[in-house]
Amino acid sequence: KELETQLIREPQTKDKIYPLITTYKDTIYGYESIEPGKYQGIPKIIMAHKTFPILFMDKEGTYGLYGRDKYVFIGPNIKDQYDYLSQPDVQKIIKSFTVRMNFIEKDIFKYISL
Numbered sequence: 001k002e003l004e005t006q007l008i009r010e011p012q013t014k015d016k017i018y019p020l021i022t023t024y025k026d027t028i029y030g031y032e033s034i035e036p037g038k039y040q041g042i043p044k045i046i047m048a049h050k051t052f053p054i055l056f057m058d059k060e061g062t063y064g065l066y067g068r069d070k071y072v073f074i075g076p077n078i079k080d081q082y083d084y085l086s087q088p089d090v091q092k093i094i095k096s097f098t099v100r101m102n103f104i105e106k107d108i109f110k111y112i113s114l
Helices: 078-085 090-094 106-110
Strands: 018-024 028-033 044-047 055-057 071-073
Touching: 018 055, 044 078, 055 078, 071 078, 078 090
Parallel strands: none
Antiparallel strands: 018 028, 044 055, 044 071
């Protein structure tokens, strides 16, 4: 079955369909696949938008990732990490590191302690 870009629905685990995030703008966008994606099944914080630091907390590990320029934060305290990364000052620091055609540069996370 070909993958189609679409708004992701709730996972259909009975059919072994895995939801994969490609971006997160105002809602989640991505694919449904028969193969699990990166970090599938792992609780995490996802920053999938390429320009803006929009955070999405996947507490259950429902979603996998597909594509590049996505940031994932994992660990035992993702709620604390989410709260920290959501602070206005931290958001400003992340936004200030947009380079390469307005993509968030990965080196910003060297300056933010989690």
